[in-house]
Amino acid sequence: MGSLLLTLLQLTTDTIDTFILIGGAAATGIVIWVLGNRLKTRVQTANAEVIRSALILLLTAVVAGVLLTQWGATETALSIVGVFEFGIGVGIRILLTIIMAVAAYTLTRILKRLLLGANSSTNRITSEHQRRVSFYISQVAIYIVAVFALLSLWGVQLGDLLLGAGVLGIVLGFAAQETLGSILAGFILMLSRPFAIGDWVRIGDHEGFITEITINNVRLRNLDGEHVVLPNEAVNNRTIINRSIEGKLRLRVEVGIDYDVDPDHAEAVALEALTELEEIMSQPAPQVLPVRFDDSAVILELRFWIDKPTPQRKWRATQVVIHNVKAAFRREGIKIPFPQRELMGRKETGGFRVVDDELSGQPEPDSHPPTSSTDRSE
Structure with missing residues (x-):
C-alpha cells in the first residue's frame, strides 16, 4: 500500500513538473514571438523570421530532450526516430553541424550590419567601396572556416580533399577560363578601385556613367x-x-x-570674356595661350575648368565660352578669318591672266586660224 502511494506521488510530481516545464516553454515561446515582431523593425523581415524560427526550434528541442530524460524514454525516442541505429555520436554531429551553420550565417549578418549599416560608426572613416570589399572578404573567410570545421567534424581527410580539389580546379580552369578570369578581374577592380558607382568614365570606346559593379562585369549607361x-x-x-x-x-x-591682329590684345580680350562666366571655375583660373600658326590664322587655345563634371555641364560651358568670346572679338574688331588660299602661277606657263569683265562674255579667239578652202583642197 505504501509503495503504491509513493508511486502515485511520484507520478503526480512528474506530471506537475511536466506541466510547469511546458508552461514555461510556452511563455518563453510567446516572448520570442513578440521579440521577433519587434526585431522586424531593426532588420529585414526575412532575417527576423529566420532568427525567430531558429530560437523556437531550439527551445522545442531542449524541452523535448528534458521531457524525454525526465520520463526515462530517451532510448525509446531514439529508436523511434532512427538515430539509435547510427549511434548517439551521429546525432551530436548533426546538432553541431546545424549550430555551426547557424552561427556562421548569423556572424555574417552581424558583420553586414556593422560594416554596411546606415548607422555604422565606420561610415565616418571609410568609404562605401572599402566597407563593401571588407564585408565580401570577411564573408568568404567565415564560410571557408565553417566548411573546413564541418569537414573535420565529420572526419573528412583534408589532404585528400585538397588534392581532389586541385585536380578539379585544373579541369574547371581549362573549361571556364573566361569566367574565372572575369571573377579574378572583379576582385582586382574591387581592390584597385579605378572608379565607383555614378562616376563618368570612358572605358575603351565606351563612355558613360557606372551603374553597377559585380564580381563578373561592369555596367554603365552611355550618353545615348x-x-x-x-x-x-x-x-x-x-x-x-x-x-x-x-x-x-x-x-x-x-x-x-x-x-594682322595683335596676339597679346586678343589674348587679353578672350581672357576677360572667360572671367565673366559663371559656368566655369575661377580657381584654377582660365588661361588663353597661342598654340600654333595655322594656314590663315594664329590659333589661341582657351583653357578653363568646370566643377562636378557631367556631359551636360561640359557642353553648357563650351557653349557659353564660344558665344562670349565671339561677341567680345566682334566688339573689339578682332577678326576670326575664314580659311584662305594663295594661288600662284608658274613662270614657265606665263602665270595667270586676268580677263576683263566686258570681254569675259565673248569667246576667246582661236589660237589656230581657220584653214582656207585652197588649203583644204590641197
Missing part, C-alpha cells in the same frame, strides 16, 4: 541612354579614363585670329 555590360577582364585590359574622381575637369576650345 543605352546600358552597356563589359566583362571585368575586358575592363582591366582597356584604358580607363575617370572624369569624376577629381571633382573638376579642364576643357579646351580653340579659336583663330587674323595675322
